[in-house]
Amino acid sequence: MGEKVLMKGNEAIAEAAVKAGCRYFFGYPITPQNEIPAYLSWRLPEVGGVFLQAESEVAASNMVYGAAGAGARVLTSSSSPGISLKAEGISYIAGAELPAVIVNMMRGGPGLGGIQPAQSDYFQATKGMAHGDFHLLVLAPSSVQEAVDLTIDAFALADKYRNPVMLLADGMIGQMMEPVEFTREIDPETLPDKPWATNGAKGREKNIINSLALDPAELEKHNLKLKAKYDQMKEEEVRFASKGLDDAETVIVAYGTAARIAASAIELARQVGYKVGLIRPITLFPFPEEIINQTADKVANFLTIEMSTGQMIEDVRLAVNGKKPVHFYGRTGGMIPSPEEIFEQIKIIGGAKE
Amino acid sequence: MKEVAGKPAALTDKPFHYCPGCTHGIIHRLTAEVIDELGIREETIGIAPVGCSVLAYEYFDCDMHEASHGRAPAVATGVKRVHPDKVVFTYQGDGDLASIGTAEIVHAANRGENITTIFVNNAIYGMTGGQMAPTTLIDQKTKTSPAGRSRELTGSPLKISEMLSVLDGVTYLERVSVHDTKHIIKAKKAIKKAFEIQLAGKGFAMVEVLSTCPTNWGMTPIEAMKWLEENMIPIYKPGVLKDIEDGE
Amino acid sequence: MVKEDIIFAGFGGQGVMLMGRLLAYAGMKEDRHVSWMPSYGPEMRGGTANCTVIVSDKEIPSPLTSKADIVVAMNLPSLLKFLDKVKPGGKLFINTSLIEEDVARDDIEVIEVNANDIALEVGEGRVANMVMLGALINKVGIVKMDTIKSSLSDVLSKRNHDLLEVNKQALDNGAKLV
Known part of the structure; x- marks a missing residue:
């Protein structure tokens, strides 16, 4: 061991x-x-x-x-x-x-x-x-x-x-x-x-x-x-991991594999000045509502990344409770989004650049 | 004073909910008597089915696990693999075992799971109100075969015991009936043997018990016993279908 | 070197997955962060098998890569499939024993290794993958050759342990090429 x-x-x-x-x-x-x-x-x-x-x-x-x-x-x-x-x-x-x-x-x-x-x-x-x-x-x-x-x-x-x-x-x-x-x-x-x-x-x-x-x-x-x-x-039992929430303007919510790829996208975005953070739910039920709701008070918007046409986003929206826009990007059917694709989405939703 | 009749210890005091004249009560009692006689009540885990005997877990006074429809042999497999030293039996009707649960019974039997199955065949779905079962006889009228079962439409009565008897994993398989005293005594012997085979670690044993359903057959209990004898027995012939010990 | 993304590609039976696993294992032994991601399913049986290996000094975010620092193409279909995946300024290792075509890119460095020929010289056709890996390690580093060699006995299945020495020889002979 x-x-x-x-x-x-x-x-x-x-x-x-x-x-x-x-x-x-x-x-x-x-x-x-x-x-x-x-x-x-x-x-x-x-x-x-x-x-x-x-x-x-x-x-x-x-x-x-x-x-x-x-x-x-x-x-x-x-x-x-x-x-x-x-x-x-x-x-x-x-x-x-x-x-x-x-x-x-x-x-x-x-x-x-x-x-x-x-x-x-x-x-x-x-x-x-x-x-x-x-x-x-x-x-x-x-x-x-x-x-x-x-x-x-x-x-x-x-x-x-x-x-x-x-x-x-x-x-x-x-x-x-x-x-x-x-x-x-x-x-x-x-x-x-x-x-x-x-x-x-x-x-x-x-x-x-x-x-x-x-x-x-x-x-x-x-x-x-x-x-x-x-x-x-x-x-x-709520568990999550987060990164870069201190200064984030945009927060990506993603779990599992999608969160790994989102983390690469965040590296790309941060290199050119986009302040992007990540909340990664580890328990999907119970869902980490509280951290998402609290984060909504501080950030401009959310981007949910999933390898589906949009399922967890419903829980993200419930947690954000209308405080801020919640955007979505997903690939599905076995396609895996690339960090570059996600970076494009970050640019589209206008994550503030320094 | 000597007690000459009484309830077996392996049955609770809860009154059966079964309809008047239904033979589930007899089969429960025979099973409980066997458990008593073998002294295994505290070692036994029974698996109840879905169907009329769904509440069997309230009647048998041993550990009981209520399965989903047809899956009792799979549940029994799970229990037995965890407790190979305990006695595990399933109690299933013909809808449960011969229709929705065919895969589970075939494979449990074929694996030679060291369990005992009591299979109650009354040629109809009782609990849901008298629909056609795979064991329903040709021309037998049920809620879902109002003109009588048609072979063209729904095939022939399924002789699942004959099917199972050809599997290598089956050690003992006998079909019995409980329509009269003579047959009841025979039925108990078969059930006892099916448990003894498990106790000896010899593999899968099953007893098919022909049973009545006066309510859904639309008969008095006495007419039902007669109907079983005259109509079911020619199709489902009682007897030992497989007994490895006897070389059958 | 902070992070290297490497794609190994070839046809089933060329030991492409093993090359990747050996590199990932050696990276782990050197206390680096590593990931090994294979292609899976019927596509592997149909022809090209490939895996992505990442060796990094930091935690690895995505175990997949859109643009690899290095692509190793062991046969022509793999070259055609993965040529575009090489980062500008990246490196492409091609197995010239099986690939005669010219590489239609001038923004990458192409390293030619006649892996099967060298393997046959070593006396074991199956170790072309190790010839290629030897060339790769000698050219790019990533991990030490000694670590690769000492990892072999852990990564090779036991039934192939009689081939340990010939694998090491293949690594050395590959290394000499570049």
Whole structure:
């Protein structure tokens, strides 16, 4: 531990899950996340865990539902079309209040779409994962090291809230290699007991893992309990990174891969005197509303950069709450914006030049 | 005083919600008696389906996990892989297992998951109000086959047990019925064997139980028992479809 | 040198990804910031494979590059695809064993390396990539040749460890060319 290794994002996430004490993986192949199951197919047996390739994403997410209910730290991973199929299990996992971690290495859509990097599942991840009144906690890494750190955090957050957590990245984060360090390792034996798990009612009342509540009054109570968890996440779990906000006239809001490219664009812009800053949401749900709202008091305008036709921008606008204009630039379908394209947008919206 | 009849410990005191004459109650009881007799109530995790027996998690007094429609074998797989030393069973109807959940049951069986499946076949969707099931008989009238099931339109009754019996992962598969005492006794023996096979770590075991639905068949309970015997049994023949130990 | 963006391109089987990984790995060993971004998907099977490597003294913003400081073209389709990607004043390494065409740009420096021929002289046709990398390192620096060599055993898959020495030889012979 503590030694730098050069790893692909997907493999690093897989190893991070093992380091987080995850011993169970259920999944189904899909590009561009195949290195995750491939890695865990040999790595999990090495640590006494179970890797199982399911017959479908639907089955995989329901195996996760079973394993999570049985008290295990459990992972599944997929990419956009596969996540749509996993939605069923994820809704049940959220309803039954189980911890689980789901990785989505986004690719272009809708439908079969393409296999190149995209950020077009933002709405799905943060707002409309599946039926019912629920949210995932959504973490968006922008480097391989951050993917490792957030994967380890994801398991802890899932346990803390008994709620599914999604690591939302894209083919670029999954496929690229960067140096990473693993500084934490959790022995699953040392994790706190889960007294609600289905592991045999030995000397206790039986446990039931369930998302059915036929009495609407009872279900409403359950929904409000879930909402209280989401409110607590908003209080305690908001994460973001920012740069150059002190003197910024224009602030770019971007996450994940788009934020990396935006950072290059900001370097170009700053070289010629444009005062541009960056707010990079790390949690997409809960969304860093407050920093954006506060920043709106100081800057001239915002520019949201996404690899979609505009999804997160809705949350940026809600956070800015009409205080300042919020502009948008995006490429989609697997196209990645270049720093130069973003720089052009900075010039168009008139970021003040010294 | 000696107690000669009583509720099995593996059943809660909650009264069943099942319709009068429905045989789910019998099958629940048989399963619970087997759990008691094997002394595994505190080791057992049951997976409830979606369908009439969706509330099975309230009736069995062991750890229970309520699955989504058809996915009980996948949920059971997740539980069993985490707790290979525990006993895991699924309890599923014909809509759940033979329609929406065909992929999950086929692959769980083919993997030889060391679980036990109780498959209740009453040739109709009960919970949603009497629609056609894949197991509905030809010419059987349901809410969605009002003129009787047509082979041209919807194919033939699905013999899922016969299908599953050819899979290498299946250790034991028997079809039983609960329309009379003789068959009920046989059904219990089969269920017990299906659990014993799991306890011995021998792989996937399933018992298909032919069952009645007087409400949605539009019959009295007694007529329903008779209808099962005369109409279902010729199509779904009771018997051992696979038993690796007997070389079948 | 603050930051170098390098694109390696060739056809599948030329070890283009490996060249990039070896450079990135060596950069990491020298405590630099590095990133390695491959092309992926069916495009790789169809012909050209490529990867972008960035080695920098600072945190790397975008792991992709619009204009590279250096492009390494191991075959003609790669040259045609990436010629425009070389920054004005940048460097283009071409594998003249497989590319006979003249380069139609005069604002860049072109370094010609007959990588396959040299590899055959070393006695192993598959190490043309290392010949090219040797030339690149000797010409541009970026990382030390020793670091590249000492990284080989970590980056090469175990089943190819019998080729460690011939890879080192190829690096040296490539270096001598420039």
